[in-house]
Amino acid sequence: MSQVKLLIPLFLRGDKTSFFMLYSLLEDRKQKVMVINLVYRACFDGASRGNPGEAGAGAVIYDEEGRPIWEFSRALGKKTNNEAEYSALIFLLEEIRARKLKYVQISGDSKLVVNQVNGLWKVNKPHLKELFLKAKELKKQTESVLQWVPRDLNAHADALSNRAFEKEDEDRHLTAFDASNLEKITDQIYIAHGTEDYAVDLLHRNCSCPFFQRKKDCKHFRAALSLESR
Numbered sequence: 687m688s689q690v691k692l693l694i695p696l697f698l699r700g701d702k703t704s705f706f707m708l709y710s711l712l713e714d715r716k717q718k719v720m721v722i723n724l725v726y727r728a729c730f731d732g733a734s735r736g737n738p739g740e741a742g743a744g745a746v747i748y749d750e751e752g753r754p755i756w757e758f759s760r761a762l763g764k765k766t767n768n769e770a771e772y773s774a775l776i777f778l779l780e781e782i783r784a785r786k787l788k789y790v791q792i793s794g795d796s797k798l799v800v801n802q803v804n805g806l807w808k809v810n811k812p813h814l815k816e817l818f819l820k821a822k823e824l825k826k827q828t829e830s831v832l833q834w835v836p837r838d839l840n841a842h843a844d845a846l847s848n849r850a851f852e853k854e855d856e857d858r859h860l861t862a863f864d865a866s867n868l869e870k871i872t873d874q875i876y877i878a879h880g881t882e883d884y885a886v887d888l889l890h891r892n893c894s895c896p897f898f899q900r901k902k903d904c905k906h907f908r909a910a911l912s913l914e915s916r
């Protein structure tokens with residue numbers, strides 16, 4: 687006799703009626719039923735600026751109480767949107783496997799990735815085939831459940847995939863600014879000439895660029911500081 691695994695997601699746990707209907711339906715058909723509560727939830731998201739363009743992956747695993755136990759954010763280099771989505775799912779599934787978790791309820795907002803890995807849509811693009819096979823195998827190993835959710839319900843993973851860009855932006859903004867583009871106005875005030883001009887004030891530790899306003903540091907300020915200390 688074959689055994690049917692009845693996977694109960696968290697949101698159905700309180701709904702005894704539909705649960706027992708399913709259970710008795712399977713018992714009537716002389717099926718051996720194994721009830722499995724899905725305890726862990728997880729989300730993933732991938733993003734690409736330009737498609738293909740600079741891409742990032744984000745993912746998170748929650749415990750039964752909905753507390754994040756693992757948050758992930760990584761820059762991927764130049765990728766398409768679908769490649770980034772697949773990469774995010776693969777990173778997540780690898781973590782689930784490494785933690786020896788099973789029956790994780792995974793959600794993502796990519797219809798293509800969710801439907802392909804669930805076997806509903808065909809994979810036509812050769813560059814996605816390899817990623818698809820890897821994700822499918824990992825999903826099988828971890829016996830995870832994959833579902834599509836609308837984008838606004840995937841905000842946490844979305845924020846994590848975007849954080850990958852922020853880290854890169856930060857690196858770019860703090861790389862050396864050519865000091866020959868600094869025009870000395872007074873003793874401690876400079877104008878940094880570039881695509882846009884910014885005022886650097888060493889005395890009051892300020893630069894008018896948007897990056898400095900957020901991070902209290904920038905390449906213009908660093909360049910002016912290096913001139914001063916010469």
Ligand SMILES: [Zn+2]
Pocket residue numbers: 884893894895897898904905906907
């Ligand atoms: Zn600045």
